[in-house]
Amino acid sequence: MATTAIRTPAYGAEYPGEHGGLYSWLATVDHKRIGILYLYTALGFFIFGGLEAVVIRAQLGAPNQHLVSAEFYNQLFTMHGTTMIFLAIMPLSSAFFNFLIPLQIGARDVAFPRLNAFSYWVYLFGGLFITLPIFFAVAPNGGWFGYAPLTTKAYSPGLNIDFWVIGLQILGVSSLAAAFNFLTTIINLRAPGMTLMRMPMFTWMAFVVQVLLVLAFPVITIALVFLLFDRFFGTNFYNTVSAGADPLLWQHLFWIFGHPEVYILVLPAFGLVSEVIPVYSRKPLFGYPVMVYSGILIAVLGFGVWAHHMFAVGMGPIADTFFGLTTMLIAIPTGVKIFNWIATMAQGAVRYTTAMLFGVSLVGLFTIGGISGIMHSSPPADLQQTDTYFIVAHFHYVLFGGSIMGIFAGIYHYFPKITGRMLDEKLGKWHFWLMFIAMNLTFFPMHFSGMLGMPRRIYTYDAGQGWDLYNAMSTIGAMIFPIAMLFFIYNFFKSRRSGEIAGSNPWGAGTLEWSIPSPPPEYNFAKIPTVTTRYPLWEGKEPDHESARINAQEGKTPHELGIIIPYSTMKPLLVAAGLIIMFCGLIWSHVLLAVGAGTLILSLYSWLLSPLEPEHS
Amino acid sequence: MKGSDRLRRLACYAVIAALAVAAVSCNEAHPNTTLVPHSDFGREIDFLWNRLLLLGTIVFILVEGALVYVVFKYRRRENQGTPPQTHGSTKLEIAWTLIPAVILVFIAVPTVKTIFITQAQAAPGSLNIDVTGHQWWWEFRYPEYGVTTANEIYIPVGRTVNFRLRSADVIHSFWTPQLGGKRDVVTNRTNYLWYTPDSSIASSVWNGFCAEYCGSSHANMRFRVFTVTQAQFDSWIAGQKMPARFGAVAGPTPPAGGQIPPPMEAPGMSVPAGANAPSQTAQGAAPRIARQSSGTQAPGGAQPAIPRPQTPAANPGAQTSVGGVTPSTGAASIPGALPAGYIFPRANIPDYAIPHTPIPADLKFTAGLTGSAARGKQVFSGAACIGCHSIAGNPAAMGVLGPNLTHVGSRSIIAAGRYPNTAAYLALWIKNARKMKPDVLMPTLGMDEYDPVLKAKVTSANGGLTDQQIADIVAYLTALK
Missing domain, CATH: 2.60.40.420 (Cupredoxins -  blue copper proteins)
Structure with a gap:
């Protein structure tokens, strides 16, 4: 269990065989370090996307304001959505996938460590590619949904949409590579005895999410290829002028991706909360098999509901009926999850740490988002709701109240495991309560502004429309978020340096990742554990205890233990760089295209010819 | 624990706030509310909405209530040991799968009915x-x-x-x-x-x-x-x-329009700076006449509009930046000065339907110009205007890219609701539409004005119009009732 030895749990040149400093990060193939890179980068983008929202809310705080121009406002809301979805929530989930999946299933790394590094670098470069244009006021401005024909060359001749199309394509490469990697990891690298139905719920939800990614991302890829061809090579998939093109093709393709994407965003948070709530209730997750099945069911149904984003486009009564009913059905497995979380807490011994507060708030807030979701599952009712602020309220309860609250629960819960030190609970509670108040003050009034007729995506509105009060409330709420985040940032860096030493299992949790030191050694498990139960540290039998004892030992090098560790290499970084340069060539010059393709091919060639790890002796 | 008290209180506030606002939102302060339907279609939706709101509220109270109860009831107490390690209950799982399913039936059935009602073909004779x-x-x-x-x-x-x-x-x-x-x-x-x-x-x-x-x-x-x-x-x-009334071939006399005393024509053209003081003597009578002419009791329904003075109170920026335009159509005998048919009385247009958008601070118009509709027609017909706008009765104006202006003087708004249709706004609009409304297709026309899209100054070489010419066009357009 917890060790009393005081040492610096920083990721410097801690691992033998690794170089220290910057190079150790550029060349790392360790899933934990890559997870940390994801965490920092995604938090950076989260803060950036949040600042965009602050400007948006400042503009809408009162009628007829002109803080930013219409054009820049449109870039802001497009980038707020794009940033939060693709650059913040998804990679924050990835940070946890990376860090936790191998630890939870008792593995030493992911299946393809170098591919994992490649995923991260592509994400970082793609994120910069799509974000930097806003500093030159040429950021994407077609909305995160990019409806054709507005996004075709005829109506958006500038570079703005080019950055968006190409940027999303790049990010798709990252997501797909990561998804295949995690799928392989979860299927193949589970420790002995770790059957599927003994997997921790986070890993289960991660597994479901990877399946969603693998099935949904090809659809957006194709949709984007069509749009890219329309824009660059004059094809006619969504073009309006020529006969045969159909702008609704874009909408269908986009939402076949876009709705599963919602579950890609929220299921990891569900998984995290399913770890957090049992730990602080000191009870196993209630209805584990039902939680697994409901997660799978949500994913399956998630592919059959996409057109509920399109009830106003005039699909006809049959389609509206079908998609209305499937959407209602999806409420059932989601409701089951809510009830099971509540039942997990019931009769428990619940401790309200910051992590638990975030976790419980997810249950309460997501419920609100779920109820408003049912309200627009009814197509005729949705005709008054769609494209109004009611929808904005709904999906912020789902994605902020759901995903972000869940991710913060995860951060507070796993920070000790990641860094070896505890986050400050007092600052954490300030962070939680400010965020909880800000969240409700910002988004709850939007239900009303929406039902009172305020359309979405408007950069201004006239006085006397009956929306002033609710907009003022939302704006005040939005201004509280930065304050809450300052508490978090301060807490994060302060605790990172001088927080209380955590020990291997500060929360008294029951799953495998808490059986190893914090931060975990490079090889994770000195001895691959044998698992006999869902919570080996709570209810484990002798094999569990024995592996826990061995794995709790600190300070052993992989060499001492005879564990083979993959080589560090910058080749994944180079391949990613080549890929980005190649895509940049589409926008700026064909020379770049050739340079990028050359870099990509050469570094990939050299990657494939170099061994992953020293030969086994 | 203190935090959880707050959670409970917040949850209560949320419910109370929801109910309170739902009640308040029915009043007149919410001119665009979806909750007070005024058509058959609106009522069909409203029926569903009410049911969704009711069931949603019940579910909200039950679920959040259960959550808050559990949050308080099962706090860890001092020296509490390991709680009972229950893993689940099949009965409960079945219950909370079936109950939502049953609730959904009560939503699904009227939903499907309404889908087919509202998406049927419109009744014949529509x-x-x-x-x-x-x-x-x-x-x-x-x-x-x-x-x-x-x-x-x-x-x-x-x-x-x-x-x-x-x-x-x-x-x-x-x-x-x-x-x-x-x-x-x-x-x-x-x-x-x-x-x-x-x-x-x-x-x-x-x-x-x-x-x-x-x-x-x-x-x-x-x-x-x-x-x-x-x-x-x-x-x-x-x-x-009818074709455009001003300067067109005279059409048939409108059903009942010609008998309005002449001073009524002009007030709508007073600039926003005109404040509430009626600029013309007869204007004092306007509201009274307007009240009479509106409403369902009007038998012929053909009373002409009585433009009302602008109320610039909500629009302080306008006072300093807008110069005067006083379009003059001359005597009452000019046919275009009179509306050809019924127009919704401007005096009866409620505040929520009158745009309050401020005018860009750097857009000015020469004060005190008097426009001539006759000259304005000539300028219009020789300027870029005709490339995009049609005016029935003016054979030069055949463009189809922009709004048809045949009876533009009868409309209450310009620029798709961004500004009220008064002479002052119209003049600024013609002068520099692109400053008035972002990225609008209508080019900047005022001489020496900066076109924010072309990023160039407008000169006489590319069709720039002087303020006098614009005032003339305004006089012409406002005469097109």
Whole structure:
């Protein structure tokens, strides 16, 4: 269990065989370090996307304001959505996938460590590619949904949409590579005895999410290829002028991706909360098999509901009926999850740490988002709701109240495991309560502004429309978020340096990742554990205890233990760089295209010819 | 624990706030509310909404109640040992799978019914209106009557209106919140939406919006719906059918329009700086006449509009930046000075339907100019205007890219609801539309004005207009009632 030895749990040149400093990060193939890179980068983008929202809310705080121009406002809301979805929530989930999946299933790394590094670098470069244009006021401005024909060359001749199309394509490469990697990891690298139905719920939800990614991302890829061809090579998939093109093709393709994407965003948070709530209730997750099945069911149904984003486009009564009913059905497995979380807490011994507060708030807030979701599952009712602020309220309860609250629960819960030190609970509670108040003050009034007729995506509105009060409330709420985040940032860096030493299992949790030191050694498990139960540290039998004892030992090098560790290499970084340069060539010059393709091919060639790890002796 | 108390209190506040606001939102301070429907379509939706709200509220209270109860009840107590390690309960799982399913049936059945009712074909004999969405304005055609107008529609109460929705460019969405749900206006397609305005809302005006993001000025793509009596509608149609009144070949005399005393024509052209003081003596009588002429009791329904003075109180920026334009159409004998048919009285237009958008601070107009409609017609016909705008009765003006201006003087708004249609705003609009409304297609025309899209100054070489010429055009356009 917890060790009393005081040492610096920083990721410097801690691992033998690794170089220290910057190079150790550029060349790392360790899933934990890559997870940390994801965490920092995604938090950076989260803060950036949040600042965009602050400007948006400042503009809408009162009628007829002109803080930013219409054009820049449109870039802001497009980038707020794009940033939060693709650059913040998804990679924050990835940070946890990376860090936790191998630890939870008792593995030493992911299946393809170098591919994992490649995923991260592509994400970082793609994120910069799509974000930097806003500093030159040429950021994407077609909305995160990019409806054709507005996004075709005829109506958006500038570079703005080019950055968006190409940027999303790049990010798709990252997501797909990561998804295949995690799928392989979860299927193949589970420790002995770790059957599927003994997997921790986070890993289960991660597994479901990877399946969603693998099935949904090809659809957006194709949709984007069509749009890219329309824009660059004059094809006619969504073009309006020529006969045969159909702008609704874009909408269908986009939402076949876009709705599963919602579950890609929220299921990891569900998984995290399913770890957090049992730990602080000191009870196993209630209805584990039902939680697994409901997660799978949500994913399956998630592919059959996409057109509920399109009830106003005039699909006809049959389609509206079908998609209305499937959407209602999806409420059932989601409701089951809510009830099971509540039942997990019931009769428990619940401790309200910051992590638990975030976790419980997810249950309460997501419920609100779920109820408003049912309200627009009814197509005729949705005709008054769609494209109004009611929808904005709904999906912020789902994605902020759901995903972000869940991710913060995860951060507070796993920070000790990641860094070896505890986050400050007092600052954490300030962070939680400010965020909880800000969240409700910002988004709850939007239900009303929406039902009172305020359309979405408007950069201004006239006085006397009956929306002033609710907009003022939302704006005040939005201004509280930065304050809450300052508490978090301060807490994060302060605790990172001088927080209380955590020990291997500060929360008294029951799953495998808490059986190893914090931060975990490079090889994770000195001895691959044998698992006999869902919570080996709570209810484990002798094999569990024995592996826990061995794995709790600190300070052993992989060499001492005879564990083979993959080589560090910058080749994944180079391949990613080549890929980005190649895509940049589409926008700026064909020379770049050739340079990028050359870099990509050469570094990939050299990657494939170099061994992953020293030969086994 | 202190934090959880707050959680409970917040949850209570949320419920109370929800109920309170739901009650409040029915009052008149919310002119675009979806919760007070005024058509058959709106009521169908409202029925569903009420059921959804009721069931949603019950579920909210039960679930959040259970959560809050558990949060408090099962806090860890001092020295509490390991709680009972239960893993689940099949009975409970079945229960909370079935209960939501049953609730959903009560939503699904009326939903499906309503889908088929509201998406049936419009009843025969409906009034057809062809709606074309443009970036960023609305074109409305009455195919049975050959009438084309922009950003404002008149519909008779008690009769089904069938909107046929098309787009000239990107996807828009047609929405009048108080009259029913929205329907997208999709490129390469025709969509349909019909509703029957209630008879009780004759002589009302409703805000309409574009609800699908369509580019820079998506926020500035609004419209107005005037619900009027059948008689008023007939008179309005009769007026709109005629060619432009000013300087055109004289059409048939309007049903009842010619007898209005001359001073009534001009007040609408007073600048915003005119404050509340009536600029013309006869204006004091205007509100009274306007009241008489509005409403359902008007037998012929053909009373002309009485423009009312602008109320610049809500628009402080306007006072300093706008110069005076006093368009003069000369004597009352000029036919265009009089509306050809019924026009919704400006005095009766409620505040929520009068745009309050401030004027760009750096846009000025020479004070005290008097425009001549006759000169204005000439300038208009020789300037870039005719490339985009049609005026029936002016053979030079045949353009189709912009709004049809045949009866532009009868409209209450310009720039798709961004500004009121008064001489002062119109003058600034013609001078530099692109400063008035982001990325609008209408070019900047004022001499020496900076065009923010072309990033160049307008000169006489590329058709720049002097303030005097603009004042003339304004006089001409305002005469087109």
